Amino acid sequence: MQLCDFSAVEIRDHIFSKQASAVEVLESCLRRIKQVDGRPGKLESGPETKEDAERVHAFITLTEDAARVQAEMIDKMIADGEDPGPLAGIPATIKDIFCVKGTPSTAGSRILANFISPYTATPVARMRSAGAVLLGKVNLDEFTYGSSTESSAFQPPTRNPWDTSRVPGGSSGGSAASVAAGEAPLSLGTDTAGSIRQPAAFCGVVGLKPTYGRVSRYGLIAFGSSLDCPGPLARNAKDTALMLHTIAGPDPRDATSANLPVSDYLELLEKEIKGKRIGLSPDYFQITFPNLETGEYLQQPVPTEIRDAVLKAVDVYRALGAEIIEDVPMPNTRYGIPVYFVISRVEAASNLHRFDGVKYGHRTNGEINDLKTLYRKSRGEGFGLQPKLRILMGMYVSAAQYSEQYYQRALQVRTLIRGDFEQAFDLNGKYKLDALLTPTTPTTAFPMKDVYGDSVLMQYADQLAVPANHAGIPGISFPGGLDMDGLPIGVQLLGPDFTEGVLLQLTHAYEQATIDAEWRILRPAVLREG
Amino acid sequence: MANLKQEISRETFDHLVELAALELSEDESDYLLIELNNQISAIHELEAIEIAKDVPPASHGVSYTPESSPPLRKDDWDACEDAESIINQSPFVDDGFIVVPDIPHTTLK
Secondary structure (H helix, E strand, C coil), X not given: CCHHHCCHHHHHHHHHCCCCCHXXXXXXXXXXXXXXXXXXXXXXXXXXXXXXXXXXXXXXXXXXXXHHHHHHHHHHHHHCCCCCCCCCCCEEEEEXXXXXXXXXXXXXXXXXXXXXXXXXXXXXXXXXXXXXXXXXXXXXXXXXXXXXXXCCCCECCCCECCECCECCCCCCHHHHHHHHCCCCCEEEEEECCCCCHHHHHHHCCEEEECCCCCECCCCECCCCCCCCEEEEEECCHHHHHHHHHHHECCCCCCCCXXXXXXXXXXHHHCCCCXXXXXXXXXXXXXXXXXXXXXXXXXXXXXXXXXXXXXXXXXXXXXXXXXXXXXXXXXXXXXXXXXXXXXXXXXXXXXXXXXXXXXXXXXXXXCCCXXXXXXXXXXXXXXXXXXXXXXXXXXXXXHCCCCCHHHHHHHHHHHHHHHHHHHHHHCCCCCCCCCEXXXXXXXXXXXXXXXCCCCHHHHHHCCCCCHHHHHHCCCEEEEEEEECCCCCEEEEEEECCCCCHHXXXXXXXXXXXXXXXXXXXXXXXXXXXXX | CCCCCCCCCHHHHHHHHHHCCCCCCHHHXXXXXXXXXXXXXXXXXXXHCCCCCCCCCCCCCCCCCCCCCCCCCCCCCCCXXXXXXXXXXXXXXXXXXXXXXXXXXXXXX
């Protein structure tokens, strides 16, 4: 086992006890990146090679030199007896949707390919102040619009470390893949409809979507402003807790950040879960999908392997003394995606109007005689298909003549989705849940190119994750086994507002209880010998 | 869902593209029109839901209480320390000004 395979907490402890230096840890991660990552994402990448198909390609920008300076500084502080902070010397990757001063901040889009951010996002600044060593920016779906990381303008696309013929999920695919492949123990991602939890599930890592407002969005290139949540990806609950504690909290630069104190998530981890009330809902054990020929929406049970993984987690929790409450009704779950098609598109269209080829980003070349043509050409060349689709959809459903039919109605259904959770979590209600236990995704990682291009089917990959975004509540995905193809299965816990500590505690308890499980022995394919 | 009724016609689509200030190739237009209509078909599912008149729209999932709402910032001037670096993000700058082509205008008589 190499230093890069250690957990974040172990790395921190090694550095504080001087068993390893921050530079040694960094060099170990850089060696791993060299071993498994292949060439970084680029705009004009040329055809994919056979070697490309066997590599992870998590990175767009590797900031090796800056990371080395940071690591040396951490080592000097340790040598001088100073405290570098709770993330001292822990390498981390950042989804390239966050602005980091002096670093290309591309959003995976041609329109921002030349954008060097003049300021740093709050969660990134907090990680750096806490001593994290930032390795660079990792790939994502363009502007986070997707569930496979294939839509990035920066190719080759990120591949799943467990099977490089499969997608890593998305949109935080680079984050999840970098953590799973041992390139870094921590990554900062974002979750608008499952974009942390779904890739975490596909890549066999832990991903936490905090409560909306728990982590500042300042410096996050916006998608759906009422839905976007920055959050951690890590290899276990403890590391996730450590990172969340660092990035969470009020921020005067984000008026939607909640002005509430942050719990000591690490301390909460060790508490007993006896008596916790964990719910199961039949509405999370069936998937809805559109029939492409008839337009009908069909429902079928989630795949047996995924259902069984959740039911095994039920057994674990029951054995630990939790109360399992079955048949919790969540009737509006199935409307999560249609509502998302409306709300997120309206918000995305609004947020994308700022990219105009004038103030920053891509500007069309050549002689242009009027401003409107400049806008049209710059945006036409700069945006890929997915942002264009979201702009058009958002403008259509929010147009005056359709707004009542679509947007206003979607906002009301959002209230109903929130109502399902409020009823389930109500302390004076029938169910009084501490958490709802569900599958994270309707499938395990699907093959590259299988779904890409079908924007409706791709969106349905998020159907079990997106209700939490509408409701604003926290959710976590953690590995719960492998399927017959050796691909990770994600199990999800959803909890009441600002109960990240409970979700982490339950995840930690599951990890401890299954520490000797056979499936935990297997490593991602890119890390296996031979 | 390519066989379904196309709610958005080519004419409406072209109007949207114009409003969105996007120049599209023919291939892009064809793909986007199909996908747009497929997405519209997906949201028709919402029409089947009975919604009581008193259900309010939700602009956020989590409600902001007086305790959780951040205090308003003081109305103080906080100068950008490096305005030049912001202006210089523009692809065309001249003497601290962002250069653009002719802005559509009407000369008043």
